[in-house]
Amino acid sequence: xxxxxxxxxxxxxxxxxxxxxxxxxxxxxxxxxxxxxxxxxxxxxxxxxxxxxxxxxxxxxxxxxxxxxxxxxxxxxxxxxxxxxxxxxxx
Ligand SMILES: [Zn+2]
Numbered sequence: 001x002x003x004x005x006x007x008x009x010x011x012x013x014x015x016x017x018x019x020x021x022x023x024x025x026x027x028x029x030x031x032x033x034x035x036x037x038x039x040x041x042x043x044x045x046x047x048x049x050x051x052x053x054x055x056x057x058x059x060x061x062x063x064x065x066x067x068x069x070x071x072x073x074x075x076x077x078x079x080x081x082x083x084x085x086x087x088x089x090x091x
Contacts, residue, residue: 007043014041
């Protein structure tokens with residue numbers, strides 16, 4: 001059992017926008033590292049979007065055979081969000 005995410009700014013439950021979204025974790029050098037299955041939620045008021053509901057384990061990691069092919073398949077058939085490593089962007 002889980003609770004839908006709540007938008008802190010708006011104080012309202014977010015809506016599921018898309019399930020089966022690939023979260024592609026990148027290394028410090030911004031190279032693909034792991035891919036996770038997740039769900040995208042959107043706030044109906046402010047429109048902010050987040051990924052949540054990650055599985056217990058990644059779908060694939062870069063040390064596994066066929067990782068590049070798996071990433072290519074996800075890019076072709078699903079939405080992919082790249083998760084940049086420690087990229088704060090407030091510099
Ligand atoms: Zn909101």
